[in-house]
Amino acid sequence: MNSASRFNPPSAKKLRREKTTLSSHSSESDGEQSNKDPVHVYCRIRPLKEGSEPTTCLKILSADTLALNTPDSRNTRKEIHYKFKHIFTAFSPQAELFAHVAYPLLEDLLHGKNGLLFTYGVTGSGKTYTLTGDQNDPGIMPRCIDTIFNSIADYQAPKCVIKSDRMNGFEIQTEDDAMHDRLQAVKSCFTKTPKTPRKGNGDKISYSNDGTRIQCINENNLYSVFISYVEIYNNSVFDLLDESSGKTLQNKILREDCHKNMYVNGVVEIEVKSAQEAYEVFNAGQTRKRMASTSLNSGSSRSHSIFNIRVVQLERYATNSHGQPMIPNENMIKVGQLSLVDLAGSERTNRTNNTGMRLKEASSINNSLMSLRSCLEILRENQMNKGNRLVPYRDSRLTFIFKHYFEGDGTVKMVVCVNPSLEDFEENIQVLKFAEMTQDVKIAKAEVKYTPIKKTISRNKENQTPAKSVTKSASSFTLLPDVPIVKLNLDATDECRSAIDKVIKVLKLRAAKSKHLDKDIDERQQELRKKLVTLNQQCVLTSAEMKSLKTMIHKEKQKSRNLHLKMTDIESANQDLQGKNEELVDIVRSLKNTVNEKDLKINHYILEKDRTKQKLVLENEKKNQELDAKLRRQRAHLNAAMKAKDEKLRMVKGIIDAEMPPVEMNTIDLDLADPVKSRDSQITQTPQSFSQSHVYRRNLTPGPATKSRRSRSAGEVWLEHNVIKPCPLGTVMQPSMKKRKSVSKLDKASDITNPKQSKYCLVAQEPDTDGEIETKLYKADIVPTCGGGAQVIFNDVERLRQESPTKSP
Numbered sequence: 001m002n003s004a005s006r007f008n009p010p011s012a013k014k015l016r017r018e019k020t021t022l023s024s025h026s027s028e029s030d031g032e033q034s035n036k037d038p039v040h041v042y043c044r045i046r047p048l049k050e051g052s053e054p055t056t057c058l059k060i061l062s063a064d065t066l067a068l069n070t071p072d073s074r075n076t077r078k079e080i081h082y083k084f085k086h087i088f089t090a091f092s093p094q095a096e097l098f099a100h101v102a103y104p105l106l107e108d109l110l111h112g113k114n115g116l117l118f119t120y121g122v123t124g125s126g127k128t129y130t131l132t133g134d135q136n137d138p139g140i141m142p143r144c145i146d147t148i149f150n151s152i153a154d155y156q157a158p159k160c161v162i163k164s165d166r167m168n169g170f171e172i173q174t175e176d177d178a179m180h181d182r183l184q185a186v187k188s189c190f191t192k193t194p195k196t197p198r199k200g201n202g203d204k205i206s207y208s209n210d211g212t213r214i215q216c217i218n219e220n221n222l223y224s225v226f227i228s229y230v231e232i233y234n235n236s237v238f239d240l241l242d243e244s245s246g247k248t249l250q251n252k253i254l255r256e257d258c259h260k261n262m263y264v265n266g267v268v269e270i271e272v273k274s275a276q277e278a279y280e281v282f283n284a285g286q287t288r289k290r291m292a293s294t295s296l297n298s299g300s301s302r303s304h305s306i307f308n309i310r311v312v313q314l315e316r317y318a319t320n321s322h323g324q325p326m327i328p329n330e331n332m333i334k335v336g337q338l339s340l341v342d343l344a345g346s347e348r349t350n351r352t353n354n355t356g357m358r359l360k361e362a363s364s365i366n367n368s369l370m371s372l373r374s375c376l377e378i379l380r381e382n383q384m385n386k387g388n389r390l391v392p393y394r395d396s397r398l399t400f401i402f403k404h405y406f407e408g409d410g411t412v413k414m415v416v417c418v419n420p421s422l423e424d425f426e427e428n429i430q431v432l433k434f435a436e437m438t439q440d441v442k443i444a445k446a447e448v449k450y451t452p453i454k455k456t457i458s459r460n461k462e463n464q465t466p467a468k469s470v471t472k473s474a475s476s477f478t479l480l481p482d483v484p485i486v487k488l489n490l491d492a493t494d495e496c497r498s499a500i501d502k503v504i505k506v507l508k509l510r511a512a513k514s515k516h517l518d519k520d521i522d523e524r525q526q527e528l529r530k531k532l533v534t535l536n537q538q539c540v541l542t543s544a545e546m547k548s549l550k551t552m553i554h555k556e557k558q559k560s561r562n563l564h565l566k567m568t569d570i571e572s573a574n575q576d577l578q579g580k581n582e583e584l585v586d587i588v589r590s591l592k593n594t595v596n597e598k599d600l601k602i603n604h605y606i607l608e609k610d611r612t613k614q615k616l617v618l619e620n621e622k623k624n625q626e627l628d629a630k631l632r633r634q635r636a637h638l639n640a641a642m643k644a645k646d647e648k649l650r651m652v653k654g655i656i657d658a659e660m661p662p663v664e665m666n667t668i669d670l671d672l673a674d675p676v677k678s679r680d681s682q683i684t685q686t687p688q689s690f691s692q693s694h695v696y697r698r699n700l701t702p703g704p705a706t707k708s709r710r711s712r713s714a715g716e717v718w719l720e721h722n723v724i725k726p727c728p729l730g731t732v733m734q735p736s737m738k739k740r741k742s743v744s745k746l747d748k749a750s751d752i753t754n755p756k757q758s759k760y761c762l763v764a765q766e767p768d769t770d771g772e773i774e775t776k777l778y779k780a781d782i783v784p785t786c787g788g789g790a791q792v793i794f795n796d797v798e799r800l801r802q803e804s805p806t807k808s809p
């Protein structure tokens with residue numbers, strides 16, 4: 001059936017036609033097809049999950065036909081039909097599934113044939129439940145174990161006689177060596193250091209046994225059951241029963257033996273003698289299996305697990321093809337293997353929301369399932385088109401480990417588990433499509449295979465060669481040939497003679513064999529005696545050892561009790577610490593919050609500061625502009641004042657020129673706020689205006705101002721303002737200032753308003769028209785004003801000049 005037909009559901013007629021075409025093709029393809037069986041695919045629908053909507057996307061049309069309905073919201077295709085070997089409903093009991101699927105595989109197993117059964121489906125669809133089940137309603141695996149032991153209970157080979165060589169083969173040991181191994185096993189049970197109990201290891205697990213058994217098993221054989229349990233996790237193989245590697249399981253490699261059978265190199269195979277032992281082994285492995293809780297399944301398998309049951313058969317009484325007794329084939333044993341595989345479920349990330357480790361696991365699971373799918377697809381294609389495409393078994397450990405099954409080493413069966421809920425519609429399409437395709441793959445019918453005993457081992461090499469030891473163990477099963485019953489016809493003498501010859505021959509053979517047997521029995525008796533003696537000695541030793549072991553155990557128990565007490569103390573201390581730790585974590589969290597808040601505040605403050613800075617810069621600029629404008633206005637005002645004063649002076653000059661009596665010439669208010677400016681204005685004004693007045697005054701009789709100066713000169717204090725540092729002129733004439741205070745700068749108002757000072761003198765020096773330096777002293781009265789300030793009234797200019805007497809007038 002091609003893939004398109006699954007999306008466009010064909011009519012029942014078309015479906016039938018397609019199937020017939022396929023089967024006719026396969027029947028005519030070759031005769032070998034009759035030696036092949038298709039992969040048997042069963043479908044199991046799990047019950048709806050609790051709390052999910054009661055509507056489903058699956059409908060069972062018949063015992064082998066299933067319809068997948070498109071959810072109503074889609075207007076595309078309506079119904080897709082799938083056919084399987086059998087469909088189990090949500091109400092099908094585990095026993096029914098076992099009877100249909102696993103029972104035939106067990107019949108094969110106990111007849112030395114191989115079988116592979118795997119469960120396939122999306123996560124949470126009930127694969128593990130189908131294989132393992134629970135204690136009250138066991139799944140396939142516990143039922144298989146029970147059925148095997150129910151069937152072979154009375155025909156088991158003594159423990160350790162058959163031993164796994166951990167390379168897919170078996171060795172046979174002498175009874176001595178087997179006994180030795182058994183004793184060792186018992187000893188190691190006592191001496192084993194108690195390990196910390198793993199989850200689930202403590203309780204003894206048991207499943208209800210319904211007494212099912214395989215009917216026609218060969219009672220002439222001795223049986224041994226071996227169990228191995230491995231998992232494929234992230235495309236690596238791990239041995240779940242390997243205790244030597246401690247907590248971390250070691251990665252194992254896959255090998256192919258000379259018969260092209262795949263096996264896990266060095267895998268631990270445990271011989272079990274009862275169902276209970278087998279469960280315990282399974283349980284021990286199960287605790288190591290990687291499981292995790294996901295959003296779709298609280299106990300989801302994160303690996304593919306393979307539970308192998310191998311049943312080894314040793315012939316006890318061998319007969320030839322005519323049913324006559326014969327010595328059994330000493331070097332051949334019959335080995336049947338049943339692999340129960342719980343595949344991890346395919347997962348869609350958008351449904352599981354897995355991340356990290358779980359996501360990696362999911363992608364590895366999906367990849368390996370894709371490899372399985374593509375291997376089966378290519379196998380089917382090769383078989384249908386007689387093609388020869390290489391099947392990529394090596395792409396994944398999952399396909400590589402089952403290579404021999406797909407290439408015809410046993411029956412292959414698959415249980416596809418589906419979840420009926422509407423949300424699973426999309427995934428169900430994929431799963432059911434693959435499952436239906438798988439049915440088209442044909443696998444060569446399982447055959448009984450005799451496996452050669454790889455090597456026979458014996459610890460007691462001086463006395464026995466390995467081959468001899470097997471012969472001996474095997475010869476114990478030899479019987480004397482039966483004496484043929486002959487009817488003597490006394491009339492036919494020749495016939496009688498030949499019959500008697502035959503009987504004599506057999507009797508002779510019997511006599512020889514009986515001698516051989518007697519000898520053998522003697523030897524064995526002696527051997528047995530020796531063994532009994534050694535056994536007795538061993539018993540004595542063992543009981544002594546047991547005693548010492550018991551005392552050791554007692555001590556160990558004491559130690560363990562003490563350790564337990566310590567553990568409890570440590571645990572309570574640990575709990576305290578955890579409590580404290582939680583408190584500290586809270587404190588750290590609240591501190592972090594505070595720091596975050598502060599950070600926010602600081603950021604806010606920085607923003608505010610920046611804003612204020614910008615504002616200040618703007619304001620500064622504005623102020624500067626205002627001040628500039630003010631300065632410009634004041635300058636204009638001063639210039640106007642200066643002009644007015646110049647005008648006044650010009651008028652004064654006019655008056656002087658018109659020979660008017662001297663009047664108080666000028667008053668200049670010193671700008672105390674800006675004395676330098678004031679002084680500068682004095683300096684710039686004085687030379688022009690006052691030099692004139694001086695010249696005039698020298699020519700006139702001294703006026704009242706001069707008089708007043710003289711009359712007061714005795715107590716006058718002069719403020720001498722040396723704007724420059726005057727060059728000494730070498731003249732004898734010196735200004736008369738008896739009490740003076742010299743300043744180079746007028747810094748503050750008090751420099752002028754000091755009430756002790758009544759006179760002011762500004763000293764200036766500049767070259768005259770002849771190039772001679774002339775010192776000018778601009779003199780003034782300091783008159784206090786009613787506002788607390790002072791008015792400086794210039795009233796005199798003295799000019800000191802040194803002139804050469806030879807100078808032309």
Ligand SMILES: Nc1ncnc2c1ncn2[C@@H]1O[C@H](COP(=O)(O)OP(=O)(O)OP(=O)(O)O)[C@@H](O)[C@H]1O
Nearest residue numbers: 046047123124125126127128129297300301344345
């Ligand atoms: N047929 C069934 N009857 C009752 N309960 C079931 C059935 N099938 C599954 N369940 C329950 O559904 C849950 C999930 O099943 P299970 O673990 O077997 O799924 P799974 O397919 O193995 O999942 P995963 O692939 O994630 O390992 C379990 O609790 C199981 O008991």
